[in-house]
Amino acid sequence: MTAYLTLDDLAATARSKLPAEVWDFVEGGAGRERTLAANRDAFARIRLRPRVLTGVTEVDPRVDVLGRAWAAPVGIAPLAYHTLVHPDGELATARAAGACGVPLVVSTMAGRAFDEIRAETTAPLWLQLYPLRDPAATAHLVRTAERAGFDALVLTVDAPRLGRRLRDLRNGFRLPDGVAPVNLPASWRTGAARPAGHAETHFATGLTWDDVARWCASTTLPVIVKGVLTAEDARLAVAAGVAGLVVSNHGGRQLDGATASIDALPEVARAVDGAAVVLLDGGVRTGADVLGALALGATGVLVGRPVLHGLAVDGEQGVGEVLRILIEEFVESMFLTGLAAVADIGPATVTAPVTGSVTGPPEPTAGALPTGLHLTDLHASLRHPVLRTMTFLNEIVARYPDAVSFAPGRPFEDGYDLAELSGHLGAYLEHRQAGGQTGTVLTRELFQYGPTAGTIRDIVAQTVAQDEGIHVAPEAYVITVGAQEGLLITVRAFCAGPDDVLLVPDPCYTGVTGVASLLGVSVEAVPETTDGPDLAYLDRLLARLHAEKRRARLLYLVPDAANPSGTTMSRDAREHLLHLLRPYGTVVLEDTPYRLLGPADRPPTLKALDRHGQVVHVGSFAKSAFPGARVGYVIADQTLYRPDGTGLLADELSKIKSMVTVNTSPVSQALIGGLLLRAGHRLGAATAPAARRYSAMMRLLRAELDRHFPQPVRDRLGVSWNDPDSGFFLSLTVPFVAGDEQLDDCARRYGVLWTPMSYFHVRSDAGQRAVRLSVSYLTEQEIVDGVGRLARFITDTAS
Secondary structure, three states: OOOOOOHHHHHHHHHHHOOHHHHHHHHOOOOOOHHHHHHHHHHHOOOEOOOOOOOOOOOEOOEEEOOEEEOOOEEEOOOOOHHHOOOOOHHHHHHHHHHHOOOEEEOOOOOOOHHHHHHOOOOOEEEEEOOEOOHHHHHHHHHHHHHOOOOEEEEEOOOOOOOOOHHHHHHOOOOOOOOOOOOOOHHHOOOOOOHHHHHHHHEOOOOOHHHHHHHHHHOOOOEEEEEEOOHHHHHHHHHHOOOEEEEOOHHHOOOOOOOOHHHHHHHHHHHHOOOOEEEEEOOOOOHHHHHHHHHOOOOEEEEOHHHHHHHHHHHHHHHHHHHHHHHHHHHHHHHHOOOOEHHHOOHHHEOOOOOOOOOOOOOOOOOOOOOOOOHHHOOHHHHOHHHHHHHHHHHHHHHOOOOEEOOOOOOOOOOOOHHHHHHHHHHHHHHHHHOOOOHHHHHHHHHOOOOOOOOOHHHHHHHHHHHHOOOOOHHHEEEEOHHHHHHHHHHHHHOOOOOEEEEEEEOOOHHHHHHHHHHOOEEEEEEEEEOEEOHHHHHHHHHHHHHOOOEEEEEEEOOOOOOOOOOOOOHHHHHHHHHHHHHHOOEEEEEOOOHHHOOOOOOOOHHHHOOOOOEEEEEEOOOOOOHHHOOEEEEOOOEEEEOOEEEEHHHHHHHHHHOOOOOOOHHHHHHHHHHHHHOOOOHHHHOHHHHHHHHHHHHHHHHHHHHHOOHHHHHHHOOEEOOOOOOOEEEEEOOOOOOHHHHHHHHHHHOEEOEEHHHHOOOOOOOOOEEEEEOOOOOHHHHHHHHHHHHHHHHHHHO
16 A cells, blocks of 8 residues: 555545545535535644653553553544445454554444444444434434443433534435445435435434433443533533533534634633543544644544544555555554553644643744633633624625625614704703702713713603603613613622523523623523413423523513514513513513613513512613714612612612723713604603504515515425514514525525524524514615515525
């Protein structure tokens, strides 16, 4: 066999030998393959910190994992269908693994029988398990592996469905005759010729960590979970009783845009803290990569695609060459960094390690951040999917500026007038002067820091009383920097410990789930119906949390024209909700940004119905006045019992606000105060023209959808939408996954933008086939043109 010096050399030869569609199946990733590229790019950022004159004369690369000795901290990752690239398939791979003294993780989708593979090797064998919808089928696989003498189970938890792999879709890839998952009975192989077909038909969805705990208890084999990328999931895995974790993004083949495995490794390793074995796969191509992974907290690594490259090049000998190169490079890297044994590898082995402090200051190197700062050193909320998705949406909007955009939820701008700003400010100054404030007092009020709770509480309280019938003293108000600050300070105040839970509807405004992530608050989702949250589900959830000794402290709701669905709750549903929550002491965090832009006969707010201090009400002048002022408010009139007597909840929220924004801009407050004064404390009347416009735009949107999708077409395609009577948003169901790839395609080819509804769901697998359409920022002609373009996109994509 030709002498190969690197794994990339073997990959180049494999590519020349394999059919193009097979190469794409092996090599490709999901979506735009950002995560696939990130896995290798992330390793390129790691810099080793060699120590010299350490007296090392020999290097021992051996390591013990789950009671078995490995010749090196390297194993073979689970890979489906080895027989796709070589007729011996897993038999050849197993022989090479045994010869090199490293383990093989055998895929559920192996092309050779488990007992055949076991007979070919003395290597440790682990079974990679995709949980199937039929529990008996999953149990059968486990029993078969146990009887065949496998050493462990590797439960893949990141694939309730297979990711969208564009190379395979474009190639129309199907497995050739003779290549099949032979360990699955024939009745379970339906759709297996199309790789995603088996997942769609048989893979289990809706699983939880309770299921993992049951698997751990049901087998004598140690259980490893594969697909963990966060500290939160790592801790849950350990609590479920697993023996190990594989930090993995499925080789970039599942969620495109997920973090690179090596970037996620440090936080997972810290969370596990030695309670389980931590392995890593994704992007390992050199022995130095192996060393870097161990320095950042891994016990060992699993190698995937290079093994198939070697197998395609020369069967067993080719796989052996892959393992030989990798282990020799690892030994060389240990030697040159002054390390005699695997146990000597630690955080000090790399520059800017993220698993702990280094021994001595890091050496500055090209490409390394000067202080060793890494994203995983920062709070986990910065890696929240919402931040990535919203960044992507902003990029798409900027990339296609001429597209009709149903994406932004901002007010229509034609009603704004610069001259009105001076009028608002003048009205406010006249009001204060009429109340006896001198020029000096007003100068100080507008130009200096102001009281934390706000300067226009009296004006806002009078306006809310007139518009909503909420009669609460000004002292119970806190004037905030938009509604967003109101959400943050309220969630911070109520969710005080690890057993406190924030309930949210699903789908939900991302601002509140982002706050929960920022504050480390546990979230439980309540499915949304056409009349607000599913109250039967909520009843069961409250009972479960109570039994678990967890407190449902807050339920966040937008009861009027909710973002993103547009749903408005009926009065009956609002009253039933308050009745349901009262025994549990759960407080509603009511958010009402779109309320004054709806019909005049709207149901009363939850706060107006509140008779028992069950509602904290958050309001904003962003949509009803103008967003640039960034003024909102919180009504928190609940009595608070303190050691020195009683007070208002608003006082405590003000204390938190003082540590966040100090105070809301007095100039902004003066502008909003003047606007409210000029409206005669009746903002609802002043916003009536805008409300009529938004309602007309919503009617036009529904009419255009009706025109392009008459009922027979809807039935044939599986298109539907809800029927909001106010607000900015409508939810449209489409007959395909509507994610980032589809959004980019729609903008590029059809010139229309929308927001994937999946962005707003707490459950990652929800809302995949729905989009949010906003009418607030568009003209009539843009809505007509945009729906026409959108209809063509939906029809073409569904066909």
